[in-house]
Structures are given as C-alpha cells and as structure tokens.
Amino acid sequence: MNAILIEQLNKTYKLDSVETIGLADVSVQIAPNRLTVLSGPSGSGKTTLLNMAGCIDRADSGRIVIAGQDTARLSDNALSDFRARQIGHVFQTFNLLPVLSAYENVEYPLLMARVRADARSRRVMHLLDAVGLADKAQHHPGQLSGGERQRVAIARALAMAPPLVLADEPTASLDSHTGASIVELMRRIQRERRVSFVIASHDPQVIGAADEVVRMRDGRIVDSGPVSQREGA
Amino acid sequence: MHAFWLALRNLQRNRRRSMTTLLAMVVGVCALLLFGGFSRDITLGMQTDIVQHSGHLQIQRRGFFMYGSGNSAAYGIRDYGRLVAVLRGDPVLRTMALVVTPTLQLGGVAGNFNAGVSRTVMAEGSIAADQSRMQAWNDYGFPLTSRPFALEHTAEDAAVAGVGLARVLQLCEPLHIQDCRPGEVMSDHPVAAASADAPADVMALAALEVPAGRADSTARIDVLAANTHGAPNVGSFTVVKAEEQGVKEFDDVYLALHLPRAQRLVYGGDEPRVTALEVQLRHTNQLPAARQRIEQILATQFADQSLAVLDFATLNPFYGQTNSMFSVIFGFMFVMVSVIVLFVVSNTMSMAIIERTVEIGTLRAMGMRRGGIEALFTLEGLLLGFAGAAAGVVIALLLAIVINHSGLSWTPPARTDPVALTVRVWGAWEQIGMTFFSLALVASLSAWWPARHAARLSIVDALRHV
Numbered sequence: 001m002n003a004i005l006i007e008q009l010n011k012t013y014k015l016d017s018v019e020t021i022g023l024a025d026v027s028v029q030i031a032p033n034r035l036t037v038l039s040g041p042s043g044s045g046k047t048t049l050l051n052m053a054g055c056i057d058r059a060d061s062g063r064i065v066i067a068g069q070d071t072a073r074l075s076d077n078a079l080s081d082f083r084a085r086q087i088g089h090v091f092q093t094f095n096l097l098p099v100l101s102a103y104e105n106v107e108y109p110l111l112m113a114r115v116r117a118d119a120r121s122r123r124v125m126h127l128l129d130a131v132g133l134a135d136k137a138q139h140h141p142g143q144l145s146g147g148e149r150q151r152v153a154i155a156r157a158l159a160m161a162p163p164l165v166l167a168d169e170p171t172a173s174l175d176s177h178t179g180a181s182i183v184e185l186m187r188r189i190q191r192e193r194r195v196s197f198v199i200a201s202h203d204p205q206v207i208g209a210a211d212e213v214v215r216m217r218d219g220r221i222v223d224s225g226p227v228s229q230r231e232g233a
Numbered sequence: 234m235h236a237f238w239l240a241l242r243n244l245q246r247n248r249r250r251s252m253t254t255l256l257a258m259v260v261g262v263c264a265l266l267l268f269g270g271f272s273r274d275i276t277l278g279m280q281t282d283i284v285q286h287s288g289h290l291q292i293q294r295r296g297f298f299m300y301g302s303g304n305s306a307a308y309g310i311r312d313y314g315r316l317v318a319v320l321r322g323d324p325v326l327r328t329m330a331l332v333v334t335p336t337l338q339l340g341g342v343a344g345n346f347n348a349g350v351s352r353t354v355m356a357e358g359s360i361a362a363d364q365s366r367m368q369a370w371n372d373y374g375f376p377l378t379s380r381p382f383a384l385e386h387t388a389e390d391a392a393v394a395g396v397g398l399a400r401v402l403q404l405c406e407p408l409h410i411q412d413c414r415p416g417e418v419m420s421d422h423p424v425a426a427a428s429a430d431a432p433a434d435v436m437a438l439a440a441l442e443v444p445a446g447r448a449d450s451t452a453r454i455d456v457l458a459a460n461t462h463g464a465p466n467v468g469s470f471t472v473v474k475a476e477e478q479g480v481k482e483f484d485d486v487y488l489a490l491h492l493p494r495a496q497r498l499v500y501g502g503d504e505p506r507v508t509a510l511e512v513q514l515r516h517t518n519q520l521p522a523a524r525q526r527i528e529q530i531l532a533t534q535f536a537d538q539s540l541a542v543l544d545f546a547t548l549n550p551f552y553g554q555t556n557s558m559f560s561v562i563f564g565f566m567f568v569m570v571s572v573i574v575l576f577v578v579s580n581t582m583s584m585a586i587i588e589r590t591v592e593i594g595t596l597r598a599m600g601m602r603r604g605g606i607e608a609l610f611t612l613e614g615l616l617l618g619f620a621g622a623a624a625g626v627v628i629a630l631l632l633a634i635v636i637n638h639s640g641l642s643w644t645p646p647a648r649t650d651p652v653a654l655t656v657r658v659w660g661a662w663e664q665i666g667m668t669f670f671s672l673a674l675v676a677s678l679s680a681w682w683p684a685r686h687a688a689r690l691s692i693v694d695a696l697r698h699v
Contacts, residue, residue: 076603084599112235
C-alpha cells in the first residue's frame with residue numbers, strides 16, 4: 001500500500017480577482033517507509049501538494065488516499081482526528097508553542113490524545129533522547145537554538161508515532177551545517193522507525209538524502225523516481 | 234485539563250495586557266459590589282428605622298391602612314388587651330416577638346391658644362416603655378446610640394411634638410428650639426388674631442382640661458379631636474420635647490401622646506380601643522412565620538373582628554420604592570460594567586488571536602479540532618473573567634473594611650442625625666455570587682466570539698500568517 005496516493009489533484013487560488021493555478025492534474029504515488037522529497041523552484045506547487053497530503057488544505061478536485069483512507073470523505077472533525085493519528089508535521093519556522101518547554105511541546109499531542117501520564121512521560125523522554133535533547137527537556141523554545149527547536153519539532157511530529165511525517169522546508173531557516181544535521185536526523189529516524197517522510201524542499205542537502213524525488217514546476221509534476229535511478233539517468 | 238494548562242500559560246504570555254484586562258474587571262466588580270453594599274446599607278438602615286418606630290408587623294382593622302387615616306375612631310380594635318395578652322403568651326410567637334404593643338392613631342387640631350395659633354396634627358398614642366424597647370432594635374449592628382422614647386417616664390398628659398409643629402405652635406422658647414423667633418410673624422397677623430378667637434365651646438372644653446396651677450411658661454397645647462360619636466373632644470397636654478422627624482411634612486404634624494390620654498380623647502368614657510398592634514420581631518427573616526401564626530390566632534380566637542396583618546414594607550411604600558430604585562440603578566450599573574468587560578475581554582482575546590494565528594494553524598495541523606481551539610480561547614476568557622471577578626471581590630471586601638473604618642458619616646434622606654457611612658459587602662453572598670458568576674460568564678462569552686472566529690480560520694492561511 002502506498003503511503004500516499006494522489007490522483008488528478010487540482011487546486012486553484014484566487015488572489016483578488018486573479019486566479020493562480022496551485023496544482024494542475026497532479027497524480028503521484030508516494031512509497032511507504034521512504035524519504036521522499038518534493039522539489040522544485042518557488043511557486044512550483046510543492047508546498048501546496050504537501051498541504052493537501054497533510055490534510056490541512058482541501059483540493060478543488062481529485063483524490064488523496066493516505067493509509068487506505070480517502071481523505072476527501074472525512075468531515076472536519078474526522079480529518080482533525082486523522083491528522084492527529086496518521087500525520088506528523090514539521091514546519092520551516094518550527095512553530096513550537098513558546099509558552100511550553102521542549103518536553104511539554106512534545107507532550108502536547110499526547111495530551112490531546114489523552115495518553116496516560118506514565119506512557120506519555122516515557123514516550124516524550126524517549127523522543128527527546130532520540131533527537132539528542134534529553135538534557136534540554138525543560139528549556140523553552142526561546143532558550144534553544146534554531147537547530148534544537150527543529151529537533152523538538154521533529155520529536156513532536158513523531159509523538160503519536162504516525163506512519164507519515166511531512167516537513168515543509170525544514171532546513172530553510174537554518175544554516176547549512178545545522179541544516180545538514182537536521183537532514184541527517186530525519187534520515188536516521190526515517191530508517192530506524194520505518195516512517196514515511198515527505199519533505200518539500202529545494203535544498204540540495206535534503207534532495208541528496210532522499211530515497212525518491214518528485215520534481216515539480218508550475219503546479220505539475222515534471223518527473224519522479226528514486227534518486228539513484230534519476231542520477232543514473 | 235491540557236487546555237486549561239495551556240490557557241493559563243497563554244495568559245501569562247502578555248502579562249501587561251492580562252493585567253490591564255484584570256484591572257478593568259476589578260474596577261467593575263468593585264464598583265458594583267461597593268454600590269451594592271452601600272444600597273444594602275441604606276435598605277437595612279431604613280428597615281431598622283421603620284422597625285424601631287412601628288415594628289415588623291401591624292394588626293389593624295381591615296381597611297384602616299387604606300381608608301382609616303381620616304376616621305381612626307371607626308377602625309378601633311375591640312378587646313385589644315386580650316389580643317395583646319394572647320400574642321404575648323403564644324408559645325410560637327414568644328420565641329420570635331420582642332415587643333407587642335398597642336397604638337392609637339388619630340387626627341385633630343392642636344392649638345396654643347395663648348399664642349393664638351393652631352394647626353392640624355397627626356397624633357399617635359402609644360405605651361412609652363414599649364416604644365423605648367422597640368427603639369433599641371438593631372439587628373443589623375448599625376453604629377447607633379439607642380435613644381429612649383421621649384415620652385418615657387413623663388406625666389400622663391405629656392406630649393412630644395415634631396420640631397416643625399412646635400415652631401408653628403410657637404413653643405420655641407419653652408422647648409429651647411433653635412432658629413425660631415416666636416411671635417414675630419404670627420402675633421401681628423390677622424389670621425392669628427382670628428385663631429385666638431377660637432369657638433367658645435372649644436375654649437370651654439379646653440379650659441376644663443387645664444389643671445389647676447398651670448404655669449404659663451410651660452409648653453401647653455390643646456388638642457381637638459372628634460370622638461367616636463363625631464362630637465369634638467379636647468385634651469390638654471404639656472409638650473415635653475420637640476423632636477426632628479426628618480421629613481418636614483411629617484415634622485409639621487407629628488404629635489406623640491400616652492395611649493390612655495389619646496384613647497380618652499377619641500373614646501371618652503367608652504371602651505378604649507386602638508388602631509393597631511405593633512409586633513416587633515427579633516429578626517426580619519422571622520416575618521413570614523410570625524405573620525402566619527398571628528393570622529392563625531386571629532382566625533381562631535378573634536374571628537368576630539375583621540383584622541388584617543400588614544408588614545412594614547406594605548405600611549411604608551417608600552421602603553419598597555427606595556429598594557426598587559436602588560435595584561434599577563444597580564441593574565443599570567451592571568449592564569454598563571458588563572458592556573465594558575465584554576469589550577475589554579473581547580479586545581484582549583482578539584489581539585491574542587491575531588498574535589497567535591500561526592499557533593492556531595499549528596494546533597489544527599497537529600489534529601486539534603475546531604472545538605478545541607474554541608475551547609482554548611474561551612477558557613482563557615473564562616480564566617480572565619474568574620481571576621478578575623475573584624480579585625474584584627477580594628479588593629471590594631478590603632475597600633469596604635477601609636470605608637467602614639474611615640469615620641465618614643452622612644445624613645440619609647428622612648433622617649435627622651448623621652449616620653456612619655458604611656458599605657455592607659461582607660455577608661451579601663447572593664449579590665457577590667451573582668456579580669462574580671455573571672461577570673465571569675460575560676468574560677467567557679466575550680472570548681467565545683473571537684475564539685469561534687479563530688477556530689474557523691483556514692489552517693493554511695493561519696500557518697502563513699505573518
């Protein structure tokens with residue numbers, strides 16, 4: 001089963017009276033347990049496609065199936081619950097809740113899911129350890145560097161153990177060294193936990209770490225396939 | 234629980250704004266509770282005044298209250314001595330009633346014929362010792378000095394007049410009344426001369442009442458009243474004191490007499506009656522039970538007379554009107570404060586939502602439902618509301634203590650002497666609870682509308698918000 005199956009997806013934005021094509025007849029299959037990168041220049045539609053795949057935006061037409069579920073059929077509440085269980089999100093600007101510590105940020109999805117306190121505590125500490133921040137669990141986002149914040153965000157995305165993690169330009173707000181370490185972390189976690197990672201990025205470091213790359217331009221997919229195949233081609 | 238936890242943290246995020254919102258609520262709650270405490274103080278003060286002078290309940294002949302003031306002789310209660318004895322001896326009433334005392338209200342004309350002046354009066358005959366005991370009633374603990382009834386320990390023909398009446402009757406000098414120049418106006422006035430030429434029969438009746446050896450320097454007056462047969466009767470009295478009555482219209486006609494002399498004036502040699510039995514209770518909240526018991530007694534033992542039991546609020550419509558006025562003012566203030574709280578909290582929450590739009594998008598992306606976002610911000614408003622209302626209650630209680638110990642005084646309407654300025658916030662739990670929960674509710678409702686808007690934001694737009 002595909003991690004994500006997208007068929008004939010269309011999305012048009014309207015800015016004032018001007019219509020802009022976000023996605024045009026996009027169909028793609030994202031393989032499970034792989035690190036897939038959506039790449040392309042700005043405005044190519046990679047973030048739009050990621051938002052659709054992340055169930056945080058609705059398409060004008062087409063079909064998105066995640067973990068066997070046609071997401072278009074879900075109500076808003078059901079879609080929220082689906083996101084909570086099935087999808088982890090990592091954002092370019094980390095989007096941590098500033099009033100909460102690193103520990104609490106990672107704990108928050110578990111609190112929403114009413115996970116028991118002892119299981120919650122074990123899970124949070126395990127994830128913070130996995131991203132190398134066990135010693136900074138009580139630090140607030142303002143006390144952490146950009147790289148550390150992104151690590152917390154990755155741990156938070158993994159809190160509910162979703163089969164799919166989506167990351168939008170996760171290295172764009174970081175310097176190249178820190179970005180490289182984040183890419184390495186995601187790669188490692190993806191392999192260790194056998195999670196499907198889909199990353200929208202035009203960062204060569206990210207593309208270089210991918211199993212598969214989907215290239216986009218003007219809202220369309222121009223090519224896709226395993227990195228080695230493409231490089232070979 | 235996590236929403237509460239997060240809401241609490243979020244409120245601490247912009248402390249200055251949260252404090253400003255809290256301050257607005259504190260000011261509103263304090264204003265409401267202090268005004269409520271002040272109006273409660275006035276209400277209880279009025280009640281104390283009324284109960285001291287005429288008791289909690291009065292038993293009257295049915296119709297006397299509405300129609301009897303001009304013809305009190307027609308509304309006399311027969312066999313009142315037995316009724317007093319039954320009420321005083323009743324085992325149920327005995328635990329509640331402090332004083333049961335008869336009074337006789339009558340209208341007439343009082344004249345100082347030596348000065349050639351007279352005027353209509355509203356006289357009340359009562360038992361002075363009972364009235365003194367009634368004046369000691371102070372169930373609400375006002376800082377009042379209990380004054381004995383001025384007629385107590387005086388001769389049977391003694392009377393107490395309102396200062397206004399004493400002035401009109403030119404009794405200023407013997408009664409040592411200030412701001413009064415007796416005779417200056419009236420002595421040269423043609424009407425005064427006419428008054429001096431009172432009807433011969435009245436003068437003759439008055440002469441019969443004058444005791445031997447009467448001194449001219451005493452404040453003697455003659456009171457003319459109609460007896461039960463409609464004939465005029467005159468009594469001669471010595472005014473021993475003039476007392477300010479607060480309301481000028483009443484002050485100008487007030488005359489207090491000993492009950493036996495008042496009865497002699499109205500009933501002459503017939504069986505003496507009274508127009509009311511005043512019943513003063515230990516506590517006002519005993520009124521319904523006492524009333525029920527008295528009505529039972531009247532129905533079973535005094536069914537031959539058509540008697541009614543009236544409470545002090547019915548007998549004093551001004552009391553109810555004043556309470557209503559304060560309720561309306563309180564209601565108006567409550568609406569104003571609620572509107573202010575609504576706008577302040579709504580503004581605070583709207584600002585918070587604008588600042589935290591990206592967070593809203595993030596929480597939604599993480600799987601929080603719209604209802605969760607709505608609950609989160611509404612909870613913040615509710616917390617603000619509860620914190621502001623709680624702080625307001627505490628500060629209002631402290632301010633009330635300060636005001637009550639400040640030594641400030643004022644003279645309320647219809648009173649003659651100043652009383653301590655006090656506000657009764659402590660103990661007004663119903664008002665505190667109502668203010669607390671209502672404003673907390675207004676605060677959460679104020680937050681709910683912007684919260685609803687926040688919950689309906691597009692996730693993608695929220696995440697893109699700068």
